[in-house]
Amino acid sequence: xxxxxxxxxxxxxxxxxxxxxxxxxxxxxxxxxxxxxxxxxxxxxxxxxxxxxxxxxxxxxxxxxxxxxxxxxxxxxxxxxxxxxxxxxxxxxxxxxxxxxxxxxxxxxxxxxxxxxxxxxxxxxxxxxxxxxxxxxxxxxxxxxxxxxxxxxxxxxxxxxxxxxxxxxxxxxxxxxxxxxxxxxxxxxxxxxxxxxxxxxxxxxxxxxxxxxxxxxxxxxxxxxxxxxxxxxxxxxxxxxxxxxxxxxxxxxxxxxxxxxxxxxxxxxxxxxxxxxxxxxxxxxxxxxxxxxxxxxxxxxxxxxxxxxxxxx
Numbered sequence: 001x002x003x004x005x006x007x008x009x010x011x012x013x014x015x016x017x018x019x020x021x022x023x024x025x026x027x028x029x030x031x032x033x034x035x036x037x038x039x040x041x042x043x044x045x046x047x048x049x050x051x052x053x054x055x056x057x058x059x060x061x062x063x064x065x066x067x068x069x070x071x072x073x074x075x076x077x078x079x080x081x082x083x084x085x086x087x088x089x090x091x092x093x094x095x096x097x098x099x100x101x102x103x104x105x106x107x108x109x110x111x112x113x114x115x116x117x118x119x120x121x122x123x124x125x126x127x128x129x130x131x132x133x134x135x136x137x138x139x140x141x142x143x144x145x146x147x148x149x150x151x152x153x154x155x156x157x158x159x160x161x162x163x164x165x166x167x168x169x170x171x172x173x174x175x176x177x178x179x180x181x182x183x184x185x186x187x188x189x190x191x192x193x194x195x196x197x198x199x200x201x202x203x204x205x206x207x208x209x210x211x212x213x214x215x216x217x218x219x220x221x222x223x224x225x226x227x228x229x230x231x232x233x234x235x236x237x238x239x240x241x242x243x244x245x246x247x248x249x250x251x252x253x254x255x256x257x258x259x260x261x262x263x264x265x266x267x268x269x270x271x272x273x274x275x276x277x278x279x280x281x282x283x284x285x286x287x288x289x290x291x292x293x294x295x296x297x298x299x300x301x302x303x304x305x306x307x308x309x310x311x312x313x
Contacts, residue, residue: 005269009214009283013178018216023174028139029236030224034097035137039231041095045136045166048096048144052164059148059162095137096144099227100177102205104129108198112153121154133169133177135224141169178219179209180286212285222285229289253293254305258312264288274298274305284309 106127111120127149134142146164184202213219225235257270267286273279278300284292290311295304 005281005283006211009211012214013211013216016215018171018175020171020174020217023217023220024139024141026221026236027135027141027224030228031135031137031139033228033233033236034135034231037231037233039097039233041137042097043095045094045096045142046092049166052146052162055148056162059160096134096142097227098132098134099223100133100181102129102131102181102203104202104204106198106200110197122152123154124152126150130164133173133223135227141174141220143167143169143173174217174220176205176207177223178211178213178216179205179207180212182206182209210286212287214283214285222287226287252306253308254296256308256310258310259284261311264290264309264311272296272305272307274300274303276301282307 104127107124108126109122109124112123113120128147130144130146132144134144136142144164144166147162149159149161151159181203182205184200184204186198186200188198211219213222228235254275255272259268263284265286267288268284270282270284271279272282274296276298278298280296280298282294282296284294288309290309292309294307294309296307297304
């Protein structure tokens with residue numbers, strides 16, 4: 001067994017076409033399974049939006065009271081947040097489950113000298129960004145974004161901002177989910193009293209990140225499958241195959257491959273030999289679970305053999 005041929009994976013990926021109907025159909029199946037199994041949602045869309053609206057109102061109030069002149073005029077000459085139309089799913093009581101989250105946190109602290117008095121004042125800046133990729137109970141895929149920014153000059157809040165809200169996933173979001181999350185962190189100095197320091201942490205998706213699938217839209221399906229797996233529910237794709245072969249019972253495993261934990265984590269490639277002696281390359285992608293079943297199609301005689309991937313000692 002060898003590592004995954006990522007050049008071939010990238011080639012297969014670029015040659016594939018994103019089929020949104022394929023992705024959304026699977027999302028609807030997953031949502032129905034979660035509801036049918038009485039899996040409690042992680043929250044509700046209207047409650048989440050209400051929390052954000054309250055936060056935005058609080059921030060705007062604090063900003064005005066602390067001398068936020070720019071924000072005051074911005075609010076004066078722009079429509080009130082309550083007058084801006086919101087998508088219907090923001091106002092409805094729809095349950096949701098988060099299956100992936102991007103985040104960014106930054107905090108910096110220092111002191112500024114007053115040129116007139118010669119004294120110094122503590123200055124601190126903090127901002128937080130969150131994007132939650134969610135499956136709604138009605139089968140739709142949506143993102144919830146949250147951003148806040150605060151700047152303090154001594155005990156006075158000099159500036160504050162908060163924004164975000166719900167939006168349905170677009171094709172660009174689906175394609176980003178085909179990539180692995182990237183982690184980036186830095187910690188400079190100390191954030192103690194009278195000492196300059198900064199902290200930065202980011203977990204994000206990017207088109208530059210490694211692929212986790214060889215088919216466009218496959219990443220979203222993998223993540224939704226893991227959401228089901230986390231609640232002990234069988235993947236609907238596997239269940240459908242079981243039903244279509246109910247006359248012959250469960251799958252006959254042609255061969256079981258024992259691999260290391262690192263191989264399951266990083267992904268690998270193996271060559272499977274069929275009963276008739278022909279072979280085919282099988283790519284096992286990063287993050288696969290032990291016990292995974294893979295259907296391998298023999299193009300020479302149009303038969304299918306099933307293999308199992310397990311973590312060995």
